[in-house]
Amino acid sequence: MRMLNKISALAIVLTLCSFVLSEPEKITIYLIGDSTVCTQPLSQAPVTGWGTPFAVFFDKTVKVENHAKGGRSTRTFIGENRWQPVADALKPGDYVFMQFGHNDEATGAKFEERHTSPEDYRKNLVRFITETRAKNANPVLVTPVSRRKFSKDGKALETHIEYSKVVAEVSAEYKVPMIDLDTRSRELYESFGPDNSKLLFNVSQPGTNPQFPDGVNDGTHFSEYGARLLAELVLDEMKKSNLDLLSRVIKPASK
Amino acid sequence: MSNKSISAYPETGWGMMFSKFIDTSNTVIYNVAQNGRSTKSFMEENRWAPVVDSLQEGDIVLIQFGHNDEVSTKPQSTTEQQFQANLAKYIEDAKAKKAIPVLITPAARRKFNADGKLEDTHKVYSELVRKVAKKEKVTLIELDRKSQELLQSFGAEKSQWLFNHLKPGENPNYPEGKKDDTHFSELGARKMAEIVYAELKSLNPGSINEHFFKPKPKK
Numbered sequence: 001m002r003m004l005n006k007i008s009a010l011a012i013v014l015t016l017c018s019f020v021l022s023e024p025e026k027i028t029i030y031l032i033g034d035s036t037v038c039t040q041p042l043s044q045a046p047v048t049g050w051g052t053p054f055a056v057f058f059d060k061t062v063k064v065e066n067h068a069k070g071g072r073s074t075r076t077f078i079g080e081n082r083w084q085p086v087a088d089a090l091k092p093g094d095y096v097f098m099q100f101g102h103n104d105e106a107t108g109a110k111f112e113e114r115h116t117s118p119e120d121y122r123k124n125l126v127r128f129i130t131e132t133r134a135k136n137a138n139p140v141l142v143t144p145v146s147r148r149k150f151s152k153d154g155k156a157l158e159t160h161i162e163y164s165k166v167v168a169e170v171s172a173e174y175k176v177p178m179i180d181l182d183t184r185s186r187e188l189y190e191s192f193g194p195d196n197s198k199l200l201f202n203v204s205q206p207g208t209n210p211q212f213p214d215g216v217n218d219g220t221h222f223s224e225y226g227a228r229l230l231a232e233l234v235l236d237e238m239k240k241s242n243l244d245l246l247s248r249v250i251k252p253a254s255k
Numbered sequence: 256m257s258n259k260s261i262s263a264y265p266e267t268g269w270g271m272m273f274s275k276f277i278d279t280s281n282t283v284i285y286n287v288a289q290n291g292r293s294t295k296s297f298m299e300e301n302r303w304a305p306v307v308d309s310l311q312e313g314d315i316v317l318i319q320f321g322h323n324d325e326v327s328t329k330p331q332s333t334t335e336q337q338f339q340a341n342l343a344k345y346i347e348d349a350k351a352k353k354a355i356p357v358l359i360t361p362a363a364r365r366k367f368n369a370d371g372k373l374e375d376t377h378k379v380y381s382e383l384v385r386k387v388a389k390k391e392k393v394t395l396i397e398l399d400r401k402s403q404e405l406l407q408s409f410g411a412e413k414s415q416w417l418f419n420h421l422k423p424g425e426n427p428n429y430p431e432g433k434k435d436d437t438h439f440s441e442l443g444a445r446k447m448a449e450i451v452y453a454e455l456k457s458l459n460p461g462s463i464n465e466h467f468f469k470p471k472p473k474k
Contacts (some may be wrong), residue, residue: 208449
């Protein structure tokens with residue numbers, strides 16, 4: 001009888017363990033990238049990186065760490081020791097979303113410190129992927145979100161051709177899920193049109209915004225509204241890749 | 256106007272955007288506005304008394320009600336008389352603490368008629384706000400009028416960008432989508448905040464201009 005009790009006690013313990021194990025492990029999504037992704041300071045409001053609205057799309061089992069930083073290319077992100085702490089912290093099941101390009105592709109004397117050739121850009125992306133996978137975490141490539149540039153007939157023009165192509169090639173070669181934010185963002189801008197797409201960006205008239213008293217016409221950085229619509233596109237693209245991560249997207253409490 | 260919980264995002268109160276306009280080195284902004292509240296329920300729920308208690312001389316109180324006061328089927332609604340008396344009470348309490356009350360007419364709802372003209376959904380209660388402001392000699396911000404102009408300039412279709420309109424599957428907080436013509440998107444909230452900012456700048460109650468964000472001079 002005593003033995004039987006022990007066995008049933010053991011069975012209960014095992015049941016509890018399996019129950020605990022069936023609860024999803026907590027994971028972290030690391031965002032690495034540039035100013036179009038990063039958390040922006042109040043001094044730049046309304047400028048918002050898409051990582052900010054993206055971070056609230058997930059349930060309590062997910063922590064989003066936005067490591068993106070304005071002005072960084074793949075090369076300077078590594079050079080400033082911003083990647084290594086992420087690589088060190090990665091745990092199995094974590095995700096790394098990477099979106100670079102804006103600063104890698106910048107040319108001219110002023111941007112020499114950040115410019116990265118397409119070859120080196122490719123090598124750096126492969127490094128992020130390889131080191132992420134070495135920790136049994138999941139890399140996700142994101143093509144650089146488009147700048148706002150329209151042709152005379154109202155078509156949103158490609159602004160990252162060369163670097164987005166590298167992302168697609170790396171995605172195919174290394175079988176990494178890809179969020180084609182470059183294409184999706186251009187479709188979004190086109191749906192708003194040349195003039196109204198300014199609403200998605202940090203564009204304002206003089207005197208309307210204390211952060212930019214002389215007005216601003218920025219075709220690269222987003223307003224709060226633009227950043228959220230882009231984050232929604234990232235989420236939608238995740239569905240195309242059918243990422244496991246989708247099971248952790250927040251579900252509203254039933255009414 | 257209110258701060259929204261993350262579960263309601265992207266619904267955005269204009270107070271959330273307005274708070275970004277403030278110089279945090281010399282100013283603290285408390286957004287105590289709450290969805291669904293009228294001049295009456297805001298007081299009954301003891302949301303006003305703590306504000307009065309904490310008011311100091313020179314503080315500024317921005318007051319915007321109307322949406323819930325004017326809907327007579329809502330339990331928190333107020334009659335025209337009550338609405339005016341309550342606004343006067345907020346003003347009186349603020350003045351008693353040597354604070355500066357500012358009345359704001361309620362932000363417009365998105366309701367267009369078949370001809371694409373915006374309807375004046377706060378007509379009666381906005382007029383009451385104006386009346387009280389005049390009588391009590393307090394600064395009035397014409398958010399209703401200015402936001403109606405804004406909505407009209409966007410037009411019947413595009414004005415939905417200003418509101419919490421979401422397609423099914425677009426946003427995880429609203430899987431079935433949403434068509435809310437009262438509450439704002441980030442864009443609408445920012446535009447409303449910009450209206451309030453512009454009006455406050457020109458009227459400058461309580462020298463509020465000293466309390467707006469100042470960019471660092473460029474090197």
